[in-house]
Amino acid sequence: MVESVTKATLIAEILDRKSVVAFDGRPIEDSKLQAMVEAARWAPSASNRQPWRITLVRGGDARKALNEALAPGNQEWAPSAPLLVVFATDVPDPERPASGAKMMLDNGFAGQNLMLEAVHQGLRVHAMGGWDEGKVKAALGMPEGNVVAFVVAVGYGGDVSTLSEDLLAKENRDRVRNDVGENFFDGKFGVPWKA
Ligand SMILES: Cc1cc2nc3c(=O)[nH]c(=O)nc-3n(C[C@H](O)[C@H](O)[C@H](O)COP(=O)(O)O)c2cc1C
Numbered sequence: 180m181v182e183s184v185t186k187a188t189l190i191a192e193i194l195d196r197k198s199v200v201a202f203d204g205r206p207i208e209d210s211k212l213q214a215m216v217e218a219a220r221w222a223p224s225a226s227n228r229q230p231w232r233i234t235l236v237r238g239g240d241a242r243k244a245l246n247e248a249l250a251p252g253n254q255e256w257a258p259s260a261p262l263l264v265v266f267a268t269d270v271p272d273p274e275r276p277a278s279g280a281k282m283m284l285d286n287g288f289a290g291q292n293l294m295l296e297a298v299h300q301g302l303r304v305h306a307m308g309g310w311d312e313g314k315v316k317a318a319l320g321m322p323e324g325n326v327v328a329f330v331v332a333v334g335y336g337g338d339v340s341t342l343s344e345d346l347l348a349k350e351n352r353d354r355v356r357n358d359v360g361e362n363f364f365d366g367k368f369g370v371p372w373k374a
Pocket of ligand 1 (some may be wrong): 199253306307309
């Protein structure tokens with residue numbers, strides 16, 4: 180009950196973003212690609228360093244190689260998306276080990292901006308954390324000294340009737356979250372926040 184009240188007041192794109200596996204192959208309009216780039220570009224970052232290095236991969240040999248660089252489970256659905264976006268960042272400064280975490284965090288902000296803008300543009304998205312690092316770098320010609328942070332598949336929603344049984348179950352699975360009090364605290368660590 181409280182949950183549904185909370186949801187009703189949220190920005191629609193936050194709720195509409197869902198990790199789908201059914202994508203239509205039709206290309207994404209340039210204006211929408213540009214909007215996604217701008218959205219990511221305006222993400223916050225530590226000291227405004229903007230450590231994200233974001234490669235948008237649509238077709239050609241690079242895309243074929245990138246498809247094959249994904250974890251096997253992701254290869255079952257992600258190749259059907261017309262766009263894969265690879266987020267990467269410089270290897271952190273060895274003098275400041277915590278900088279690596281911040282660079283990843285900044286990439287996450289940029290990624291969330293991009294995903295929410297994509298949803299705003301009527302597109303569907305799915306973030307991935309499974310790939311072969313060496314193969315992704317080779318596919319994109321990424322220089323040494325960079326690490327891949329994550330990959331996001333983007334496209335229009337596809338025909339679910341063509342999905343395998345397993346993928347259909349993944350597409351339709353319930354979206355669940357922990358109870359608020361498990362992750363949110365009131366004033367002191369561990370004291371459940373009450374919605
Ligand atoms: C960093 C990150 C890595 C993820 N890796 C994968 C992945 O490799 N394969 C996959 O199918 N989903 C992956 N997901 C999607 C999550 O499973 C999904 O976000 C989560 O189950 C919540 O569902 P929702 O996105 O529909 O709200 C990843 C999500 C994030 C943020």
